[in-house]
Amino acid sequence: MSSNLKTRSIMDSQAPNRSTRIINGESSNVLNWDDVAFSWAYPKYKKMLANFWSPFEINMSQDIKQFPALSPKEQEAFLKIIGLLALLDSIQTDYAGKVADYLTDSSLNALMIMLAQQEVVHNHSYSYVLSSLVTRSKQEEVFEYWRTEPTLRKRNDFITNGYKAFAEDPTVENLLKSIVYDVILEGLFFYSGFAFFYHLARNQKMVASSTMINYINRDEQIHVDLFVKIFQEILQEYPEYETRELALFVEETFKQAAKLEIDWARMIIGNHFTGIELEDVEAYIKFYANVRSNQLGFSRPFEGYRTNPLKWIKAYEEVDLGKSDFFEQKSRQYTKVNVVDNGFDDL
Numbered sequence: 216m217s218s219n220l221k222t223r224s225i226m227d228s229q230a231p232n233r234s235t236r237i238i239n240g241e242s243s244n245v246l247n248w249d250d251v252a253f254s255w256a257y258p259k260y261k262k263m264l265a266n267f268w269s270p271f272e273i274n275m276s277q278d279i280k281q282f283p284a285l286s287p288k289e290q291e292a293f294l295k296i297i298g299l300l301a302l303l304d305s306i307q308t309d310y311a312g313k314v315a316d317y318l319t320d321s322s323l324n325a326l327m328i329m330l331a332q333q334e335v336v337h338n339h340s341y342s343y344v345l346s347s348l349v350t351r352s353k354q355e356e357v358f359e360y361w362r363t364e365p366t367l368r369k370r371n372d373f374i375t376n377g378y379k380a381f382a383e384d385p386t387v388e389n390l391l392k393s394i395v396y397d398v399i400l401e402g403l404f405f406y407s408g409f410a411f412f413y414h415l416a417r418n419q420k421m422v423a424s425s426t427m428i429n430y431i432n433r434d435e436q437i438h439v440d441l442f443v444k445i446f447q448e449i450l451q452e453y454p455e456y457e458t459r460e461l462a463l464f465v466e467e468t469f470k471q472a473a474k475l476e477i478d479w480a481r482m483i484i485g486n487h488f489t490g491i492e493l494e495d496v497e498a499y500i501k502f503y504a505n506v507r508s509n510q511l512g513f514s515r516p517f518e519g520y521r522t523n524p525l526k527w528i529k530a531y532e533e534v535d536l537g538k539s540d541f542f543e544q545k546s547r548q549y550t551k552v553n554v555v556d557n558g559f560d561d562l
């Protein structure tokens with residue numbers, strides 16, 4: 216069972232504007248938001264549009280003062296997490312484009328383009344934060360962590376291999392499996408990193424950087440939802456792919472992913488910080504592995520772990536950034552201060 220996916224054509228004058236199928240379908244490729252095949256596409260579009268943000272909105276001045284006062288361990292964790300996120304967001308931009316090529320629906324292609332654009336903004340935010348806080352050479356070192364840190368490398372290879380399998384052999388099965396890796400990337404692999412940043416913010420440290428992480432977190436939630444929808448639509452059109460083998464693959468992949476994320480959390484968070492227990496972070500990761508598998512429509516890989524063990528984190532995850540200034544920043548000025556000859560001031 217391995218049917219190849221056809222790419223969406225630039226224009227098909229014989230096909231209707233409203234697509235006939237999510238993959239391997241017919242579509243003129245003309246986009247009319249009032250006449251699209253999937254009723255959830257337009258609300259997603261509106262949401263993504265409303266959530267638009269840019270790193271330039273975040274005033275780094277307080278963080279610039281605080282960063283040198285963080286403990287060496289805090290500084291190290293801070294930079295390693297940024298280094299991790301930089302790689303994941305970079306490949307994510309490209310993955311979204313590759314998936315888009317095979318979606319035979321112009322509205323879903325549009326959503327993939329918006330998603331990819333948001334990943335570009337996420338990458339910009341890492342450059343923005345680093346260029347505010349550290350020297351240019353340190354920044355370059357952080358952007359090499361994906362290559363030089365073995366734990367990070369192992370984790371990232373896990374995702375990139377899944378993506379490559381789809382890119383090199385675009386079948387229905389490989390697309391479905393790659394979406395499982397996507398949901399892990401966007402819905403699980405960022406989470407111990409997020410927890411660390413929220414922990415800092417909770418202690419009134421690096422609040423601007425954490426605000427930025429919060430924006431990224433909010434975007435990623437929508438990205439996960441979007442890929443879950445695509446996954447479900449594909450299975451609806453191709454029920455023959457909803458097999459026991461797929462269920463086992465999902466379970467096994469989430470277990471491996473949680474293990475890799477826990478290894479990483481052990482290295483990055485360990486027992487170095489007061490007020491954040493490694494045990495809780497591990498439970499938090501297993502909880503999210505359960506949430507994501509369940510969202511995809513499969514059984515939970517970890518017995519128990521039905522509630523979020525990091526109760527305090529909820530306030531950070533669910534904050535409505537549009538309405539309240541949760542982090543109590545006095546103002547968000549469109550300036551970045553203390554740009555010391557790092558070349559990023561003219562971005």
Ligand code: ZN
Pocket residue numbers: 304307333334337431434435
């Ligand atoms: Zn992202």
Ligand code: ZN
Pocket residue numbers: 307334401434435438
């Ligand atoms: Zn994303």
